[in-house]
Amino acid sequence: MASKKIVSIVKGQRPFTALKIEEMVRKAVELVGGLSEKVKSGDHVVIKPNLFAPYPPPVSVDRKVIASVVRLAKELGAAKVTVIEGVSVGTLMKRINLYSKSQDMARGLTSIEVMKLLGVKKAVEDAGGEVIGLEDAEKLHVDIKGGKALHRVNYPRLVLDADCFINIPAMKTHTMTMVTLAIKNLQGLLDEKDRYFSHRDDLDQHMVDINKIRLPDFVVLDGLIGMEGMGAGETGSPVEMGIIMAAEDPVSIDSIASMCMGIDNPLIVGTTRIAAHDGLGIANPFEIEVRGNAVEDVKRKFLLPFNYTQPIDTLVTGVYPNIDLYIGGACPTCWLMTALVEGTLGSIPKRFTLIVGVDPKVPPGFSPDLEHTFFLGDCALSTSGDLKEIRNAMLLAGIDNFLGGCPPYEPALVKLESILMEKGYINEGDLINKAREQQKKFFDYYKGQDETWEPDL
Numbered sequence: 001m002a003s004k005k006i007v008s009i010v011k012g013q014r015p016f017t018a019l020k021i022e023e024m025v026r027k028a029v030e031l032v033g034g035l036s037e038k039v040k041s042g043d044h045v046v047i048k049p050n051l052f053a054p055y056p057p058p059v060s061v062d063r064k065v066i067a068s069v070v071r072l073a074k075e076l077g078a079a080k081v082t083v084i085e086g087v088s089v090g091t092l093m094k095r096i097n098l099y100s101k102s103q104d105m106a107r108g109l110t111s112i113e114v115m116k117l118l119g120v121k122k123a124v125e126d127a128g129g130e131v132i133g134l135e136d137a138e139k140l141h142v143d144i145k146g147g148k149a150l151h152r153v154n155y156p157r158l159v160l161d162a163d164c165f166i167n168i169p170a171m172k173t174h175t176m177t178m179v180t181l182a183i184k185n186l187q188g189l190l191d192e193k194d195r196y197f198s199h200r201d202d203l204d205q206h207m208v209d210i211n212k213i214r215l216p217d218f219v220v221l222d223g224l225i226g227m228e229g230m231g232a233g234e235t236g237s238p239v240e241m242g243i244i245m246a247a248e249d250p251v252s253i254d255s256i257a258s259m260c261m262g263i264d265n266p267l268i269v270g271t272t273r274i275a276a277h278d279g280l281g282i283a284n285p286f287e288i289e290v291r292g293n294a295v296e297d298v299k300r301k302f303l304l305p306f307n308y309t310q311p312i313d314t315l316v317t318g319v320y321p322n323i324d325l326y327i328g329g330a331c332p333t334c335w336l337m338t339a340l341v342e343g344t345l346g347s348i349p350k351r352f353t354l355i356v357g358v359d360p361k362v363p364p365g366f367s368p369d370l371e372h373t374f375f376l377g378d379c380a381l382s383t384s385g386d387l388k389e390i391r392n393a394m395l396l397a398g399i400d401n402f403l404g405g406c407p408p409y410e411p412a413l414v415k416l417e418s419i420l421m422e423k424g425y426i427n428e429g430d431l432i433n434k435a436r437e438q439q440k441k442f443f444d445y446y447k448g449q450d451e452t453w454e455p456d457l
């Protein structure tokens with residue numbers, strides 16, 4: 001019988017000082033055999049952390065975990081250690097930039113701005129490494145051998161050329177993939193276009209296919225503070241876990257990490273199940289040896305996103321008294337986007353009509369208030385019959401309430417906010433205040449964990 005895959009779990013107690021985190025990282029790495037076989041003198045080591053948005057842990061990986069891995073690689077003789085990250089599509093396109101010097105409300109932060117803000121750039125440089133934002137990295141067109149949903153992408157050359165590639169994911173729930181761990185973390189290596197169009201129902205397969213380009217040689221997972229609920233961004237909530245994990249196999253570490261999050265059958269996580277099916281690693285917990293702490297010692301029952309605990313239609317249909325929804329055949333992604341659009345429209349004291357999906361059925365003589373009618377997603381926009389007449393009438397009246405896209409993702413949500421601002425239903429001040437509240441929630445929380453941290457941009 002083939003030998004088992006090994007995953008380590010190291011639990012520590014607060015306070016998590018830089019020294020303690022470094023000890024935990026070293027112990028977790030040693031328990032799975034160390035890095036000395038992976039990193040040789042003169043090597044170029046490339047590290048991909050999860051820096052999702054302009055917020056510290058648990059939204060992004062702790063800078064001290066990244067710096068510990070950089071130091072470890074340098075000690076083993078690495079000539080160069082580069083930390084690369086591409087922040088989320090929402091951060092690049094939609095999140096309000098509270099640091100902009102512009103008089104007008106600015107949206108979007110670059111990866112390097114987020115690295116500076118979180119103190120990652122300084123921590124990495126102090127440890128002897130360097131950082132690069134994905135937007136600034138040279139890309140190559142890469143054909144994905146064995147890709148099922150993704151076949152050709154632009155991919156950073158330095159990851160392909162690295163002598164050793166280390167993945168540092170966070171431990172979070174995710175509204176579209178249930179959890180985000182090692183397999184999902186490599187999405188941040190795709191450019192904006194490739195990432196944007198992967199947010200459909202084949203998202204899990206997309207994530208697995210990205211890993212087929214280059215599997216990491218090693219994974220160090222930051223589980224010091226996890227995230228539960230409607231992750232992986234502002235609407236998630238912190239969970240104190242106090243663990244660092246490590247493994248060579250990204251599938252095995254995802255399997256065990258999801259069990260630590262209270263998911264007793266790790267194969268219900270799509271990325272884990274599909275990655276194992278496609279031969280990227282081992283997901284079956286009976287074929288994995290856990291060293292250090294046991295899963296039972298550290299396990300917490302994370303709240304999963306609502307859309308994984310109750311049927312999605314309970315969040316969408318019959319919820320908002322001021323919204324008449326006509327939804328035809330639609331993918332779960334469009335159902336989720338409908339929930340987000342309704343969340344925005346639902347708080348405005350007006351009556352709205354929302355059209356979503358393939359061929360929604362509308363009553364004969366359907367005649368909604370055009371000013372307050374929205375079409376969401378490319379399927380709705382290509383529907384024929386009565387709805388085509390409604391669209392034509394809106395076009396002739398100069399009403400562009402068309403929130404297109406497949407999936408209708410961040411640009412559709414930005415457009416909705418612009419339309420509502422133009423109509424005077426919301427204003428920039430509201431959006432900026434909301435962004436400040438979200439920022440305060442995560443900044444205050446993390447400063448309670450690490451008073452040495454100051455945002456820096």
Ligand code: SF4
Nearest residue numbers: 331334377378379406
């Ligand atoms: S636009 Fe249509 S195909 Fe695209 S995500 Fe929505 S329902 Fe699915």
